[in-house]
Amino acid sequence: MLNDLVLSSLRKKMNAAEGLEALVRALILALLMAIGACPWAHAQSTAEAIAQYRAMLQDGNPAELFVDKGELLWNEPRGPLNASLKACDLGLGPGVLEGAWVQLPRYFKDTQRVQDLESRLLTCMQTLQGLDAQSIAQTPFGVGEQINVSALAAFVSSKSQGMAFQLPQAHVEERRFYEMGKRLFYTRAGPYDFSCSTCHSQSGKRIRLQDLPNLTTQEGAVAGFGAWPAYRVSNGQMWSMQQRLNDCFRQQRFPYPVFASDATIALGVFMGVNAKGGQAVAPALKR
Numbered sequence: 001m002l003n004d005l006v007l008s009s010l011r012k013k014m015n016a017a018e019g020l021e022a023l024v025r026a027l028i029l030a031l032l033m034a035i036g037a038c039p040w041a042h043a044q045s046t047a048e049a050i051a052q053y054r055a056m057l058q059d060g061n062p063a064e065l066f067v068d069k070g071e072l073l074w075n076e077p078r079g080p081l082n083a084s085l086k087a088c089d090l091g092l093g094p095g096v097l098e099g100a101w102v103q104l105p106r107y108f109k110d111t112q113r114v115q116d117l118e119s120r121l122l123t124c125m126q127t128l129q130g131l132d133a134q135s136i137a138q139t140p141f142g143v144g145e146q147i148n149v150s151a152l153a154a155f156v157s158s159k160s161q162g163m164a165f166q167l168p169q170a171h172v173e174e175r176r177f178y179e180m181g182k183r184l185f186y187t188r189a190g191p192y193d194f195s196c197s198t199c200h201s202q203s204g205k206r207i208r209l210q211d212l213p214n215l216t217t218q219e220g221a222v223a224g225f226g227a228w229p230a231y232r233v234s235n236g237q238m239w240s241m242q243q244r245l246n247d248c249f250r251q252q253r254f255p256y257p258v259f260a261s262d263a264t265i266a267l268g269v270f271m272g273v274n275a276k277g278g279q280a281v282a283p284a285l286k287r
Ligand code: HEC
Pocket: 185, 194, 195, 196, 197, 198, 199, 200, 207, 210, 211, 212, 213, 215, 223, 224, 225, 227, 244, 245, 248, 249, 251, 252, 267, 286, 287
């Protein structure tokens, strides 16, 4: 039923054939430029070519399909309690979506925890719908309810598009999480002695084709933190920030963090506070 609705909205929202064709064309162009096979390649840097390819895809960002799916999931009565998420409080009051995401992670009185979007969604799924938050947290990405969490995250973030990040730092726990996130960001360990900052605290760095945003600056934090959840063209998946971070823990050769753990939320606070004042673009389109 849900799939049917998503499919019909797919047909409506974008002409699939056209979208795919543009995608293939843009990919080929970006690749040709990257390897220097185009006559005009030298007039354009790889980063510019990728920016152009993103711009070409902007009209048909498949993230929109997940936004639609997330909206259905938000409004649909589900779970053992057969309730919707319409009364979920994401920080600005029950059911208030506009602007909620640009103030997350933040401290919540009812759970007495600093929570990011995904962990807060789990809280609402448990308290309102009777779903088991812990078992969802233990479900691998891209499976079962985790797919729904990503779609819900895409929907919620879309309601803050264009708004400025303003994570609250008034509560002592919010300030503690910022400091904790900062420490984690600079902690070097593992077989390569990497920290997040090894790859993400200098501007203009790149690994292969990917620009690595400097997450310690506002511009970099907006580009890196402010764009997720995002649709990843390379694997055709919608990724939440939790999944993005998980993959960076892998790149860092660290053990995978627990879904919605304090460590990942603290890193979110660090990046989100650094992004203060910058404009949210999520859900974005990424390589
Ligand atoms: C070994 C290098 C490396 C380390 C260490 C690393 N990352 Fe990354 N990170 C990357 C790469 C490469 C990408 C881009 C991946 C892509 O485009 O597919 C990325 C992407 C990101 C993004 C999204 C950026 C964007 O422009 O969308 C964020 C946020 C991020 N990393 C945070 C972190 C955090 C937090 C840590 C520490 C826990 C970390 N990374 C550790 C290499 C690293």
